[in-house]
Amino acid sequence: MAKDIYASVASGGTKTFDQLLRAVGEGDLSGWDPVWVARLARVLALQPYETGLREFAFRALRLSIDLIPVTGVTMYLRKILFEMLFERKEDTAARSLLESDPQLADLYHGYLAADLLNPYRNGSMASFKEWLPSFNRPFTAEGLSSVEVRTDALTPFDGLQGGVELGSIDGPLVSVIVTTFNPDPDEIRSSVRSILHQTWRSVEVLLIDDCSREESIQVLEDLAAEDSRVRLIRLSVNGGTYRARNAGIAAATGKYLTGQDTDDWSHPERIQRQVEFLEANQEQIGVTITANRTDHNLVKVSLGNKPERRCEVSLMVRVDTAMAVGGYLPVRKAADSEFRERIEKWSGVTVQRLDEPLYVIRMSPGSLSRADFRPGWSHHARRGFWSSYKHWHANADPEDLVVNAESPPVSIPSMAPARIAGREWMETKEFDVCVVADWRGTTEDQRAALDELRAMCTSELSVAVLHIDTPWGRTGDTRALVSGVQELISRGRARRVYLDQEIDAGLVLIRDPATMDYAREMRGSITADALLVVASGDPACSTAHLRPYDARHAHRMAESIFGLVPRWIAPEGVDPTVLMDTLELPMDEAVYPVYVDAERYSRAPLRRRQGRPVVGRVAQNELEDWPCRKDLPTVYPASEAIDLRVLGDARGAVRAMGKRRLPAEWLQYKTGDIAPDTFWRTVDAMMLFDQNLVERGLERSVLEALASGVPVVTDHRRGRLYGDAVVATDPSEALEVLLGLMAEPADLERLRAVGKRLIRNHADPQRLRTFIERRVRAARAGAERDA
Numbered sequence: 001m002a003k004d005i006y007a008s009v010a011s012g013g014t015k016t017f018d019q020l021l022r023a024v025g026e027g028d029l030s031g032w033d034p035v036w037v038a039r040l041a042r043v044l045a046l047q048p049y050e051t052g053l054r055e056f057a058f059r060a061l062r063l064s065i066d067l068i069p070v071t072g073v074t075m076y077l078r079k080i081l082f083e084m085l086f087e088r089k090e091d092t093a094a095r096s097l098l099e100s101d102p103q104l105a106d107l108y109h110g111y112l113a114a115d116l117l118n119p120y121r122n123g124s125m126a127s128f129k130e131w132l133p134s135f136n137r138p139f140t141a142e143g144l145s146s147v148e149v150r151t152d153a154l155t156p157f158d159g160l161q162g163g164v165e166l167g168s169i170d171g172p173l174v175s176v177i178v179t180t181f182n183p184d185p186d187e188i189r190s191s192v193r194s195i196l197h198q199t200w201r202s203v204e205v206l207l208i209d210d211c212s213r214e215e216s217i218q219v220l221e222d223l224a225a226e227d228s229r230v231r232l233i234r235l236s237v238n239g240g241t242y243r244a245r246n247a248g249i250a251a252a253t254g255k256y257l258t259g260q261d262t263d264d265w266s267h268p269e270r271i272q273r274q275v276e277f278l279e280a281n282q283e284q285i286g287v288t289i290t291a292n293r294t295d296h297n298l299v300k301v302s303l304g305n306k307p308e309r310r311c312e313v314s315l316m317v318r319v320d321t322a323m324a325v326g327g328y329l330p331v332r333k334a335a336d337s338e339f340r341e342r343i344e345k346w347s348g349v350t351v352q353r354l355d356e357p358l359y360v361i362r363m364s365p366g367s368l369s370r371a372d373f374r375p376g377w378s379h380h381a382r383r384g385f386w387s388s389y390k391h392w393h394a395n396a397d398p399e400d401l402v403v404n405a406e407s408p409p410v411s412i413p414s415m416a417p418a419r420i421a422g423r424e425w426m427e428t429k430e431f432d433v434c435v436v437a438d439w440r441g442t443t444e445d446q447r448a449a450l451d452e453l454r455a456m457c458t459s460e461l462s463v464a465v466l467h468i469d470t471p472w473g474r475t476g477d478t479r480a481l482v483s484g485v486q487e488l489i490s491r492g493r494a495r496r497v498y499l500d501q502e503i504d505a506g507l508v509l510i511r512d513p514a515t516m517d518y519a520r521e522m523r524g525s526i527t528a529d530a531l532l533v534v535a536s537g538d539p540a541c542s543t544a545h546l547r548p549y550d551a552r553h554a555h556r557m558a559e560s561i562f563g564l565v566p567r568w569i570a571p572e573g574v575d576p577t578v579l580m581d582t583l584e585l586p587m588d589e590a591v592y593p594v595y596v597d598a599e600r601y602s603r604a605p606l607r608r609r610q611g612r613p614v615v616g617r618v619a620q621n622e623l624e625d626w627p628c629r630k631d632l633p634t635v636y637p638a639s640e641a642i643d644l645r646v647l648g649d650a651r652g653a654v655r656a657m658g659k660r661r662l663p664a665e666w667l668q669y670k671t672g673d674i675a676p677d678t679f680w681r682t683v684d685a686m687m688l689f690d691q692n693l694v695e696r697g698l699e700r701s702v703l704e705a706l707a708s709g710v711p712v713v714t715d716h717r718r719g720r721l722y723g724d725a726v727v728a729t730d731p732s733e734a735l736e737v738l739l740g741l742m743a744e745p746a747d748l749e750r751l752r753a754v755g756k757r758l759i760r761n762h763a764d765p766q767r768l769r770t771f772i773e774r775r776v777r778a779a780r781a782g783a784e785r786d787a
Contacts, residue, residue, distance in 0.1 A: 010036035024060045034067035038077040046304045046375050058084050078104050083303045109137040111300045111307050120156045120297040142356040155296040158190040162268030167201040172255035174203045177248035179241050180262045181210040185219040187263040192223050200271035205230045206248040211238040242328035242335045249327045258316040263362045270358035274316040285349040286317035291359040304375025311359045312336035326403035332422035338389045345393045346401045381419035383479040388415045391486040414492050432776045434464040434505040437512040439485045444700035445536050449511045450484050451597045455765035457493040464497045468515035499524040506776040516554035524561045530779035531564040534592050538696050551583050573697030593771050594698045598763035601707035606681040613742050614643045616683030618701035621649040624691040626656040631731040635689045638663030647679045680708035688714040689731050706755035713738050725758040
């Protein structure tokens with residue numbers, strides 16, 4: 001599905017991905033937008049599940065790169081081509097690309113050219129003298145001393161060493177925590193010695209062993225014996241990195257505290273630079289540094305990855321600060337950023353980052369976190385943890401951000417999934433209902449799903465939330481769930497679950513079928529007694545680009561993922577027989593109750609009571625969301641007649657009018673700019689006319705307007721659906737009808753009263769709760785009979 005979307009955009013909506021395959025095979029991109037072709041190729045190149053299309057991605061990139069503008073905006077596309085050439089060892093072509101593209105060649109101190117010279121990659125030391133200065137350029141460009149590489153080390157990474165006088169500077173003691181579990185002897189020696197061989201002499205290395213095997217202890221004891229500044233602390237129970245770090249915090253005797261991972265390396269000037277910054281800036285709460293990423297051969301090029309990043313483990317704070325906030329959350333992984341951000345929220349001071357690359361990260365294939373990250377992707381458990389702790393930080397008072405390392409005041413199962421929290425925090429495995437949607441945004445369908453979720457969570461039902469990305473409705477950071485959903489999860493009213501989690505649900509309710517279109521083809525670990533899909537949107541629409549999802553593909557994917565044949569259910573206002581005949585999918589005889597939390601829309605209006613009327617409507621980026629070119633200026637004039645405000649995306653109107661931009665008289669609020677309940681409080685009336693001819697059922701935006709006491713002027717099709725709750729008219733008379741209505745206060749009040757009566761039929765949460773409870777009981781009973 002995503003491949004066809006890219007292909008459609010790249011061809012102006014005229015061609016498919018199969019046609020692009022043929023075009024690339026023939027070496028002719030005539031009629032295709034090369035930038036979008038390159039974007040698709042990049043996505044496919046980075047997909048571990050599309051390895052069969054890797055050769056297509058490479059050929060598409062080679063064809064399209066020659067056709068796209070050489071600008072900073074397209075740099076990432078040219079970089080991915082170099083990385084693919086590098087990966088394939090086509091070094092001559094890679095060098096040629098750099099020679100023709102000075103901007104790419106200069107990227108991050110010329111690291112791409114440096115890696116082409118790397119003798120350890122090439123298997124010949126002939127280029128060593130030429131390579132080493134180019135490898136050192138990130139250091140020397142920031143005023144740092146060059147490093148050397150011992151040729152007798154087991155790996156080039158373990159051969160890293162500084163080239164300056166060591167231990168020459170005294171000052172406040174720095175406690176460096178190094179946690180370890182069954183370490184590789186060469187890696188741990190390299191890591192610890194990089195701290196001992198610093199220009200800053202006053203360090204203590206707290207080597208916290210997290211209950212390693214006895215055969216792994218000797219190297220740790222040897223390190224403690226060779227330098228009195230190393231203190232080995234052995235823990236009797238394995239609790240994970242962050243509990244071990246908390247033990248290090250408790251044992252620290254220095255003024256400052258920082259960390260070091262067992263397989264990484266610190267530049268000799270690292271501790272000195274960090275301490276000097278904090279000593280010179282007493283108001284600062286902490287400081288991190290920049291890290292370079294390399295493999296064991298000191299190669300930085302990695303498909304889709306940047307060569308440098310913020311180094312979270314390097315955070316240096318005062319020991320008193322670390323103790324004051326209670327240390328790290330006692331989870332198994334992913335708590336570095338949370339610790340830094342919690343210190344920032346607790347103190348109200350931002351932790352600073354030094355640009356100097358004072359740390360080198362070893363990109364080891366077997367590292368604890370490696371499986372959780374790919375370019376542009378992080379494991380859903382990481383994203384869930386991020387969303388949860390962000391919500392906690394944003395809503396807690398500073399004193400509530402202080403944790404107890406053994407029993408934190410926040411609920412670990414709610415805060416972090418088992419993949420993050422660890423086995424000791426076992427989660428609930430049985431739920432009555434699991435609701436599936438893209439929970440990141442505030443589109444009409446997402447607002448409806450959130451209202452329904454809140455209603456379910458006020459019942460005796462045990463509720464799980466499954467999030468799956470779609471391209472359609474995200475707002476803000478792609479990792480964060482919308483605050484209303486995250487609030488329910490954080491308060492323990494609902495539990496976030498994941499496809500690879502072993503849980504059982506009485507009913508899996510796919511509230512957003514588009515999630516099935518974009519889910520990875522896999523057999524999930526969630527079992528269910530019944531699988532129900534709400535036919536939201538307009539799945540029977542004959543126009544492909546207007547359908548929010550491919551219903552038949554979504555059906556197949558749902559069956560594949562959950563191992564059950566799903567039944568589809570039509571929302572109130574939609575004739576299920578029409579969907580059954582059109583989609584030819586198993587349809588439920590019942591209808592899905594439409595629910596709107598009317599209380600949220602019942603606050604006093606913010607509307608002005610004088611001057612031209614403020615008219616509101618909701619739209620997506622679709623041409624058909626608006627009247628035809630002949631009727632549009634009549635209904636929505638760009639004049640002083642009305643003040644038009646659009647919630648969502650009004651670009652469809654621009655295309656309908658044949659113009660290049662929105663009229664200056666219109667005001668557009670993009671999704672996320674303003675809360676929908678606030679939006680409706682600012683308008684006097686809703687006018688809703690479009691080119692859609694298919695019955696779409698009760699529409700969320702109309703229900704929200706009516707719940708807010710906003711009169712609705714619309715077409716005859718909707719008039720038949722909503723009855724006297726709206727004013728139905730022809731587009732040619734819409735503006736005249738609206739102005740006449742606004743001039744008659746008595747008619748307005750009568751209309752509002754009828755609208756409120758209609759809303760009351762859909763504002764009782766018990767209707768929805770009863771529906772779900774009955775379906776759950778029926779599903780459980782059916783499963784028992786089958787058993």
